[in-house]
Amino acid sequence: MGASKIIDYSEEQILVSKYMKALSHPARMAILQLLLTKQSCICGEIVDELPISQSTVSQHLKELKEAGLIRGQIDGVSICYCINEPEWNKLTDALGHFFEKRHLKTSTCC
Structure with missing residues (x-):
């Protein structure tokens, strides 16, 4: 998304779209x-747990890290990954607010 266009969206919209992209x-x-x-x-x-190559797993881990949803710590020659709790909580709140909005009105459409 171009920098000039990002100002047209709310902070919540940008945050939710970042998470949705990471979860997509x-x-x-x-x-x-x-x-x-x-x-x-x-x-x-x-x-070992996924039916994809190591390089593909690495690409997906990179996307999740860039979204802030996971953390990676160097442990010897490998990197250990875990959920980034503060960001996970922001994800839960943001998506909760997003989906709650649907229940605020009853639709008369289709």
């Missing part, structure tokens, strides 16, 4: 579900 691939959803299930930092196990 099944592999990223699988990675997040794995991290949420394990509730601890995971290194090489992510690749």
Whole structure:
């Protein structure tokens, strides 16, 4: 999104779209579900759990990190990943507010 156009959207809209983009691939959803299930930092196990190559997993981890949803810590020669709790809470709040708006009005459309 061009810098000049971003001012036309609310902070909430930008935040929700950032999270939705990060959540928009099944592999990223699988990675997040794995991290949420394990509730601890995971290194090489992510690749073992998914039906995709290590390089593809790395690309999806990068997207999740850029969105702030996960953190990575160097542990020897590998990187351990876990949920970034403060950002996860922002995601939960932002999406909750987004979906709540649907229930504020009853639709008379179609």
